[in-house]
Amino acid sequence: MSDQVLETTMSPGAIPAVPTGAAGDQELVMGADVAGRKAGWERMINDYLINWGRDPAALESDEVIAPTPDIISLAGDVAMALRDKGIDPPLRVVPDGDGGVCFEHRHGEFLETLTVASDGTVELLVFRNCRLETRRSLA
Amino acid sequence: MGPGSEPVKDDEVLYRRIPDSIEWYDPSVSPHPSSKAFRPKRHDPTGISLYRARHVCPERIGGRSSQKPYYVAVVRAGDLRAHGMCLLATPGDANGPPGHVEVTNLRYGNRREDRQEEWQALLADPLCREVLGPFAPAAPEKDSE
Numbered sequence: 001m002s003d004q005v006l007e008t009t010m011s012p013g014a015i016p017a018v019p020t021g022a023a024g025d026q027e028l029v030m031g032a033d034v035a036g037r038k039a040g041w042e043r044m045i046n047d048y049l050i051n052w053g054r055d056p057a058a059l060e061s062d063e064v065i066a067p068t069p070d071i072i073s074l075a076g077d078v079a080m081a082l083r084d085k086g087i088d089p090p091l092r093v094v095p096d097g098d099g100g101v102c103f104e105h106r107h108g109e110f111l112e113t114l115t116v117a118s119d120g121t122v123e124l125l126v127f128r129n130c131r132l133e134t135r136r137s138l139a
Numbered sequence: 140m141g142p143g144s145e146p147v148k149d150d151e152v153l154y155r156r157i158p159d160s161i162e163w164y165d166p167s168v169s170p171h172p173s174s175k176a177f178r179p180k181r182h183d184p185t186g187i188s189l190y191r192a193r194h195v196c197p198e199r200i201g202g203r204s205s206q207k208p209y210y211v212a213v214v215r216a217g218d219l220r221a222h223g224m225c226l227l228a229t230p231g232d233a234n235g236p237p238g239h240v241e242v243t244n245l246r247y248g249n250r251r252e253d254r255q256e257e258w259q260a261l262l263a264d265p266l267c268r269e270v271l272g273p274f275a276p277a278a279p280e281k282d283s284e
Contacts, residue, residue, distance in 0.1 A: 094162045130260040
């Protein structure tokens with residue numbers, strides 16, 4: 001997945017900097033926001049992906065195909081790439097039920113799902129008010 | 140016509156089971172479940188499963204095979220039909236909970252088509268009216284009527 005594709009398809013992190021009149025303050029707010037986004041990704045990686053990799057049985061179910069360690073690892077690579085690009089952390093990361101891993105973003109009327117499928121392909125879907133507006137293969 | 144085989148009325152409340160262990164619903168994250176909770180799985184070749192509130196209570200749709208807790212998403216039949224989803228009462232499985240319904244045009248084979256992807260997003264939010272639970276698994280009764 002190229003950096004350019006990531007930058008042009010995922011919603012960049014909104015930066016709700018509070019204007020204070022002091023450039024230094026604004027830089028601090030922006031810096032804190034960047035740190036917050038990074039921390040959000042770290043939580044997704046540590047609390048979910050790494051835990052799933054350590055204990056794949058946690059996702060075992062008669063209803064879903066759990067992602068393999070290789071797919072979880074690939075999802076971790078994607079997560080780190082998005083984190084390093086400053087993309088907003090997802091609302092949640094979930095198994096897609098077919099052996100893949102899905103990052104789900106919600107921004108107002110938009111829903112974005114970035115799925116690392118069981119075959120290693122990566123697909124982005126963007127919905128606006130539940131209407132599918134974009135479907136793009138990223139890898 | 141046996142219990143549960145009568146046509147589903149628009150004003151009927153329907154339940155969708157969401158396994159707790161799969162992370163598709165976490166009330167601390169969002170009041171709405173993930174769209175993946177409504178994605179057809181390999182065992183849904185003829186449509187995703189819902190259950191009719193008039194025939195079964197949420198505590199009874201855990202199924203016998205699962206030993207894990209679950210949540211229950213609540214939707215209304217008329218809302219699904221308004222978006223083009225087709226509902227068919229399929230009460231035939233004696234081993235499962237009563238009041239089984241399938242969304243016959245949202246099945247494993249077409250789960251990746253555009254409209255079906257949209258339906259999964261719709262079912263999660265805004266068509267999901269609330270989520271109940273979590274519930275502990277329990278053996279279902281044969282019929283509640």
